[in-house]
Amino acid sequence: MIFFLVIGNLSLFARKNVQLTSPNGKLKFSLTLEREHPVYDIQYQKQALVQNSPLSLVFDNGAFGEGLKMNKPVFSTKEETYELIVGKSKTVHSLSKEVVIPLEETAAPFRKINLVVRAFNDGIAFRYEFPEQPNWKSYVMYDENTAFNVVDNPKFLGMYLPSYQTSHEATYSHVKYEEIKERNLMDMPALFEYPNHIFMAITEAAVRDYAGMYLWKENGCLQGKLSPKLNQEQIKVEASLPHQSPWRVFMISDRVGALIESDLLTNLNEPCKIEDTSWSKTTFTWWNGNVTPDTTFLGGNNFPTNKYYIDFAARNGLDFHSIYGYAEQPWYTDDGTWFGFPGENSDITKPVSSLNMQEICDYAKSQGVQIHLWTNWKPLYAKIDEAFALFEKWGVVGMMIDFMDRDDQEMIRIQEEFLAKAAKHHLFVQFHGSSKPSGLHRTYPNEFTREGTLNYENFKGCMVTTADHDISMPFTRLLAGAADYHLGGFRALPKDKFKIQQSNPYVTSTRCHMLAMYVVLESYLGMICDTPEAYEGQPGFEFLQTVPTTWDKTVVPDASVNEYVAVARRHGDDWYVGAINNSQARDVEIALDFLGKGDYKVTLYKDARDTDTNPNHLIKETLTVTAKDKITVPLASDGGAAMHIQPVDISF
Numbered sequence: 001m002i003f004f005l006v007i008g009n010l011s012l013f014a015r016k017n018v019q020l021t022s023p024n025g026k027l028k029f030s031l032t033l034e035r036e037h038p039v040y041d042i043q044y045q046k047q048a049l050v051q052n053s054p055l056s057l058v059f060d061n062g063a064f065g066e067g068l069k070m071n072k073p074v075f076s077t078k079e080e081t082y083e084l085i086v087g088k089s090k091t092v093h094s095l096s097k098e099v100v101i102p103l104e105e106t107a108a109p110f111r112k113i114n115l116v117v118r119a120f121n122d123g124i125a126f127r128y129e130f131p132e133q134p135n136w137k138s139y140v141m142y143d144e145n146t147a148f149n150v151v152d153n154p155k156f157l158g159m160y161l162p163s164y165q166t167s168h169e170a171t172y173s174h175v176k177y178e179e180i181k182e183r184n185l186m187d188m189p190a191l192f193e194y195p196n197h198i199f200m201a202i203t204e205a206a207v208r209d210y211a212g213m214y215l216w217k218e219n220g221c222l223q224g225k226l227s228p229k230l231n232q233e234q235i236k237v238e239a240s241l242p243h244q245s246p247w248r249v250f251m252i253s254d255r256v257g258a259l260i261e262s263d264l265l266t267n268l269n270e271p272c273k274i275e276d277t278s279w280s281k282t283t284f285t286w287w288n289g290n291v292t293p294d295t296t297f298l299g300g301n302n303f304p305t306n307k308y309y310i311d312f313a314a315r316n317g318l319d320f321h322s323i324y325g326y327a328e329q330p331w332y333t334d335d336g337t338w339f340g341f342p343g344e345n346s347d348i349t350k351p352v353s354s355l356n357m358q359e360i361c362d363y364a365k366s367q368g369v370q371i372h373l374w375t376n377w378k379p380l381y382a383k384i385d386e387a388f389a390l391f392e393k394w395g396v397v398g399m400m401i402d403f404m405d406r407d408d409q410e411m412i413r414i415q416e417e418f419l420a421k422a423a424k425h426h427l428f429v430q431f432h433g434s435s436k437p438s439g440l441h442r443t444y445p446n447e448f449t450r451e452g453t454l455n456y457e458n459f460k461g462c463m464v465t466t467a468d469h470d471i472s473m474p475f476t477r478l479l480a481g482a483a484d485y486h487l488g489g490f491r492a493l494p495k496d497k498f499k500i501q502q503s504n505p506y507v508t509s510t511r512c513h514m515l516a517m518y519v520v521l522e523s524y525l526g527m528i529c530d531t532p533e534a535y536e537g538q539p540g541f542e543f544l545q546t547v548p549t550t551w552d553k554t555v556v557p558d559a560s561v562n563e564y565v566a567v568a569r570r571h572g573d574d575w576y577v578g579a580i581n582n583s584q585a586r587d588v589e590i591a592l593d594f595l596g597k598g599d600y601k602v603t604l605y606k607d608a609r610d611t612d613t614n615p616n617h618l619i620k621e622t623l624t625v626t627a628k629d630k631i632t633v634p635l636a637s638d639g640g641a642a643m644h645i646q647p648v649d650i651s652f
Helices: 010-014 256-261 303-315 357-366 377-382 384-394 409-424 456-460 511-520 541-546
Strands: 017-021 027-034 037-044 047-059 062-064 068-070 074-083 091-105 112-120 123-130 138-148 155-158 173-176 190-193 199-205 213-218 221-226 237-240 247-253 281-283 320-323 347-351 370-376 396-402 428-431 447-450 526-528 553-560 564-571 574-581 586-591 600-607 618-625 630-635 640-647
Touching (some): 027 068, 037 068, 037 247, 190 256, 247 256, 256 553, 256 564, 281 303, 357 370, 377 384, 377 409, 384 396, 384 409, 409 428, 511 541, 511 564, 511 574, 511 618, 511 640, 574 586, 600 630, 630 640
Parallel strands (some): 320 370, 370 396, 428 447
Antiparallel strands (some): 017 027, 037 047, 047 138, 074 091, 091 112, 112 123, 123 247, 138 221, 138 237, 155 173, 155 190, 190 199, 553 564, 564 574, 586 630, 600 618, 600 640
């Protein structure tokens, strides 16, 4: 249920200043008209975080931001409890204060735009609403000049990008604010750590029928930059009224783990539009090179190769087998030179002659395994309705849609069209080569995960996705939502012995680090990317067989930016804990006060003492604990720890 409490505040209106505080009183947003120009401030516990930040919008018929008056603001309290089908929480209670601030031009063309602000206990969000009005039916936006004037020289953790057309795959920079490169695109979420350990992340929520936003520092101030329409630079958004922008989001706390726990982005999205059931883990043979054993059949785009992996999935309780093709040849007809660039005669509805997709789906079904297909987005979109109907007929249950590499308004619309039409055919969607999520999995829970990050696929060509990169993820990209990371590499080498292999690739972090990533990183489709022989009979594989992908509750017992993080997630009565470390060895104490009453059995996987020479070596222990206990785990360089915690049945 949603409850509204309207409270007018005429004295604030008269001073041309509006203030909104969070329910707990710690956060405050202020909007002031200075010389008829709107600027805003954000404070946390009376400390300024963002100050004197101007707001303006540039349209084809002139800028909106000067010569404005503020009409009467409308205050309300919003309270809502909702269920997530996929997410870091099952049941979410959302409480916020809201103010709608009507802004109107004092001269022609007398346009009206509302600034809608919400204050939660863990953040502030605002967006622009473009209401219906007599003399303004549609708009063409050139720029959204939302400023983020960060104060006090905090530490910045974020990603530089080369252009708007990007797969969002790069390493992170960790520097003082004053050292941020000027006139360089930066991805969101970006984290700011203030001197007294207040943390603020900037991102966006509910990106729908609008262009994605980036950050850009110029003259010492951060500005929002919208992704332009393809093949030009001026036009960013075109829309008919009524319309609205995405939410500009500030996740704020004096505990960085609270940002990871936050459900702020789903709070700002619309309720679920579809119904769905449960899901879990899949193979992904592209990463391992589609390796098959020395058998009587040749590996390739054929039934025996897929049967080999389907049988592996069936033996080990994996839900899906993914089919992308073989040796850079997609499973469907394509006359392109590489699967990233489909040819003119590519046809998503025609499998290559060596594949009978119906036969594969029927066999998988007989083994209790479902099929998940990779595709480049272009041939899929060209025949979207025909293709989805055909996939449903075959018995396919999901899609990995790849190589979008854009988040202009057209691509944002296309992504939502994929989700809406896939849902009608009972298909889940995994976006690759994509921009960050924005909480849309509340509205479309068939969005299982997104890439939009530098991940373990790079181990096939270089050694860039080390533990030092992994540890940036929980404090940046993960704050936006589920991250597909090509998890499951079980062949680790010390860094000084690492070598590149396209088939049977190596990784550099410890086995326990790899196990822990399944808990630390939120993703509703857990990928098992290595070969069957890399897993079966190997220590720790049993953890991957049982770890869930959707959660009832998430807590962060301990975290230190870019050093280590411990994340605990509950599924049913069981808890799973993952702790990952950077390249500096350390001990981390994990308090178990998130547990309920009674005794619990802990199955603990921790780094062995010799992981510097054998990073695949782990120690498995069983402990009995209560919520009053703490467990100290040794995290090796590039290491980690994982736990499966189960309540003890005292009736036995």
